[in-house]
Amino acid sequence: LEISPEGTIRPDNLSPIYVNGLSIKEAEQKIITRLGQIYNGLKGDPPTIFFQVSLGNVRTVNVSVVGEVNQPGNYSLTSLSTVFTSLYAAGGPTEQGTFRNVQLVRNGKLEATIDLYDFLINGIQDNNLRVKSGDVIIVRPYESRVELDGEVKRPGYYEILEGETFSELLDFAGGFTNTAYKALVTARRNGLKEREVVDVNASDFDTFRPKDGDVFEITPILDRYKNRVQIDGAVYREGEYELTPGLTLKQLIEKADGLRGDVFMTRATVYRMNEDFSQDVIPVDLAQLMNGTIPDITLMREDIVSISSIYSLREEYIVQISGEVLEGGVYPFFRQMTVQDLIVLAGGLTEGASGAMVEISRRNKNPSLNTMAEIITLQIDKSLSLSTEDRNELLQPFDQIYIRKTPGYTIQQQVTVEGEVIAPGTYSISRKDERISDILKRAQGLTTYAYPEGAILVRRTEFSSAKSNDEISQEYLQQLRSKLLSDESALKNISQTRLIERLNKIQNKVAPDNEADVVGSRIRRENIQDIQEQDSLIRDVEIKEEEPTVLDLMKILDAPGSKYDFIVKEGDVISIPSKLETVRIAGEVISPLNVRFDETFNFKDYINDAGGFTSTAKKGRSYIQYPNGRRKQTKRFLFFKFYPKVEPGSTIFVSRKPEREGIGPSGWISIGTGLATFGLVTIQAIRLIENN
Missing domain, CATH: 3.10.560.10 (Outer membrane lipoprotein wza domain like)
Known part of the structure; x- marks a missing residue:
């Protein structure tokens, strides 16, 4: 059965059943009651005949929403729509629209007045009536609105109806926050000629009636304490404490679990704020106070007690280690600290420390001597260890330890030979004076297709960002670490697990191969940059990381070791092209x-x-x-x-050829002006001569 346009259904053998305006549940109950007159099984217990009402197509209704809404106009809505859904379709009230006096007009008469606050604040939908075709919803401008600002949970603008009080306004805003000053609220009100301030006491909240334009400011409570004292420094529990009647300094120290072992007993300080906000500083001999030889001090509100540590009154004790250790740097000093202890803290020695010297630089504490520092020298043997005597050398605060590199110890450096040689590739430099001819000899000479006249040497400049050997080694170690971590069987092997731990320790350690070379390279680079900045002619010259050097390869091969035969350096690339045609x-x-x-x-x-x-x-x-x-x-x-x-x-x-700029109009004007001026000067000179 379907509902007719008149809102009825027509069962066989029954008069029409009117269901227009009913809910689904109400319509179902009414239909079952009427059909039960014919079908007794509908009302049986249990029923033998079943009946169900379902909602198919919903008819539409035309509703007009006018006034202070964002999108006024006519809307086709479902017959199940309400006043709220109609307002939603129209974009809701504007900033000037009322939320408290929305009118529903039906058949030219006022059907209802809806207060949206009932729904928005309390969730009440009693006035959310269902709309019908031809209904008009009117949103007029607000009549009375106030502002609530400050320490409320929902600050903003609120409409006030006639007779509503500040307590109701406060309910709209969700009440005070937990830091609000609730004893007094200040309102700024517009008078006939000027503004005025109105104080609203807490006792008047239920009777005070806000007016249009009122601005209520809810201030926070004061950021101060009426019974607080503080203690910091060399006590076990620094912080804030309650000021109980008669609380003394000694009692406060006991509240803070007493003094620490590093306390400076000679002096403590009590900072006291007076009523006029001036500050007094009260020094206390802490040792005499704790012994009872001087009277205790009664504390006052907002007193701050500062108890110093012996370490805060002197320079922090440190030691420094650098050179051939894995993790050089600054470390805290502790008593009975030895050289061996510091080397262990620094991750141990590198291979380059074998047979090297250890220097300890110690501050000179004797001003009468003409020395700047005391130097103590120790020796490391080939097993990377110190002698028993040297190992137990006690350090002093601010010692600087230098682990020197073994004389002659260097990390491999490579050059590359490419092009028309019999064995191209990368070669390690074997001697500091190894030359291009030596490298080519190791590469087994040139091929029959080589073009010696085109050979070049590519060498890094001071601006090169190429990775050092140490950085490359770090990459290899990182690859090894990643490979071990991805191997589940390796994680179960104790020796490989310890290897991973060592790799974790050194993975971020990247040190220059030669610190002096690095500093020298940096200075040369800065000198070039300074020259560029000072000389405009070369300011725009491109700075390259690598530059080619012309080689006279035939002279190099004919006279090895001559001035044409350069000594090779790390990163050099010797390139020999094929014969060119x-x-x-x-x-x-x-x-x-x-x-x-x-x-x-x-x-x-x-x-x-x-x-x-x-x-x-x-x-x-x-x-x-x-x-x-x-x-x-x-x-x-x-x-x-x-x-x-x-x-x-x-x-x-x-x-x-360089382009020549032509003379433009302004140029010709300048030339003409100059000629005219010259002519006038010439005429004037002639006249002067004639007069004389």
């Missing part, structure tokens, strides 16, 4: 291109192959760059130009 022509030529090298061609022949010079070419500035990076410029003598020799793999580059 082309020449590149670029710049201000008609058709830039690459051509095959021809021994019979000279510089001009290659230019002609590229179509010749352009009209903007600066012929005298043409140059050639050889494969090894060396450049040669075109030379001039009188009216003759001498072009450089061309070799395989070279690049010929023709420069452009």
